[in-house]
Every structure is written in structure tokens, then in C-alpha cells.
Amino acid sequence: MNGILYAFAGTAFTFFVTTFGALNIFLVKKEISQNIQCLFIGFAGGVMIAASIWSLLMPGISMAQENHQIGWLVISGGFLLGVAVLLLIDFLLKKRFLKSKDGKKGMFLSQKTSMFIMAVTIHNIPEGMAVGMAFALAARNMDDANLMSGAIALAIGIGIQNYPEGIAVVLPLLREGISNRKAFLIGSLSGIVEPVFGVLAAALAGVVVSIMPMFLAFAAGTMIYVVVEELIPEAHLGEKKNIGTLGFVVGFLIMMILDVTLG
Numbered sequence: 001m002n003g004i005l006y007a008f009a010g011t012a013f014t015f016f017v018t019t020f021g022a023l024n025i026f027l028v029k030k031e032i033s034q035n036i037q038c039l040f041i042g043f044a045g046g047v048m049i050a051a052s053i054w055s056l057l058m059p060g061i062s063m064a065q066e067n068h069q070i071g072w073l074v075i076s077g078g079f080l081l082g083v084a085v086l087l088l089i090d091f092l093l094k095k096r097f098l099k100s101k102d103g104k105k106g107m108f109l110s111q112k113t114s115m116f117i118m119a120v121t122i123h124n125i126p127e128g129m130a131v132g133m134a135f136a137l138a139a140r141n142m143d144d145a146n147l148m149s150g151a152i153a154l155a156i157g158i159g160i161q162n163y164p165e166g167i168a169v170v171l172p173l174l175r176e177g178i179s180n181r182k183a184f185l186i187g188s189l190s191g192i193v194e195p196v197f198g199v200l201a202a203a204l205a206g207v208v209v210s211i212m213p214m215f216l217a218f219a220a221g222t223m224i225y226v227v228v229e230e231l232i233p234e235a236h237l238g239e240k241k242n243i244g245t246l247g248f249v250v251g252f253l254i255m256m257i258l259d260v261t262l263g
Helices: 002-027 034-066 071-101 111-140 145-176 180-189 193-203 205-234 243-262
Strands: none
Touching (some): 002 111, 002 145, 002 193, 034 145, 034 205, 034 243, 111 145, 111 193, 111 205, 145 180, 205 243
């Protein structure tokens, strides 16, 4: 029980940092130029690619090797599964949007934004599970202070990384005509999966460890698919073609530095 409580506390912190990042929506003007929108979209793409590499794929490879699994096979399988799921979701969303254009059913968000938020939310699942398992392990070995300090450091590291991710989620909502309050709520809820799956992982720590590398690769596959399919093309729609690229570079560097220094 202590492990579950610790896991909830640790993942609640990471969730609140995501929420704190989403608060930045109230600092941005509602009407912004297309160039600035492209800058924001590029930034979001850079954050997601860096997070995919340093927060998901590389830890997944290391964890697979520690579990005596064939690292490249597990990670490739998980990655391709993530891409396949997004392809299916993309197909289903396109069918639903065609119906909405015929007046049969309205949609709250555009297809691109829906897929983007879905990918970020999926990416938060293995992060929450990692924090939950770390605290579950520390709670079972309270005599080892290093385990608890390591779990706390992991929660702080992921929490700090979640701040730019919270920003990245709310920025694309600006072009949707979504109110600041609703955009904040959507951005905040993208991180709610962390405490949910963190507690679940703590309760099932022994089972989750063996499949965690595939979860990490799965999340990376979904995020990279969305960036390449949706964000990168849209980031180059402005009058200044390279503004989206510059935003991507800034987002990538910020997230890389946070991942490497706090990883």
C-alpha cells in the first residue's frame, strides 16, 4: 500500500507540472499571425521528437537489455505497433471528419490537433508507469535510501520535462478557436494519465517491468508519426518557410537538454 501511495504522490507532481505548463495559454494572445503559429507548431514538433529519443527509445533499449531481451527487436516491434495504431486512428478520424462535413456529426477539434493531443497523452503513459514502478521498488526496500532518492529524482526530472510538453499541447489549440479555459483544460488532462498508470504500474510492478520497453517504444512510434505526418508539413505553411524549422530546433534543443541533464 505504501508503494501505491508513494507512486500516486510522485506522479501527481508530474501531472501538476504539466498543468503548470498548460497555464501558459493565458499568456498568449488569442489572435496570432500564421508565422507565429508555425513557430509554435515547429516548437511542439521539436519537443516531441527529442522526448521520443531521450525519454522513450533510449531508456527502452537500456531497459530491454537489462531484462535480457533482444533490445532492437522489442523496440522495433513496439515502435511499429505505435505507428500502426496511429495509422488506424488516422483512418478512422478521416472517415468521421468526412461524415462531419456532410453534416452528420460535428467534431470538437480538427483531425491534426486530435491526433497530436492523443500522441502526447499516450507518451505520458509510460512516463507515469516509470515513476510508479520506481516508487514501488523504493517502498519495498525502505532500508536502501538510494532507491527512494532515485525515485524522487526521476519524478522531478520527468516533471520538469513535462513543463514544455504542457506548453506544446496547448499551443496548437490556438488555431482551433478554442477558448483559453478549454485549451488549458485539454492540456492539463493530457497529463492525468500519469498518476492513473503510475498507480497501476506500482500495483502490478512485477508484471509491468517485462513489457515496459515495448510501452516506451510504442509511445515513441505514435509521437514520431504525428510529428512527421501532421506537424512538420503544417509548420512550413507560413510566409517565412524556415520559421517552423527554427521553432523545431528550439523545441528540440530545450527538450534534449532537459532530458540529458535530468535523465
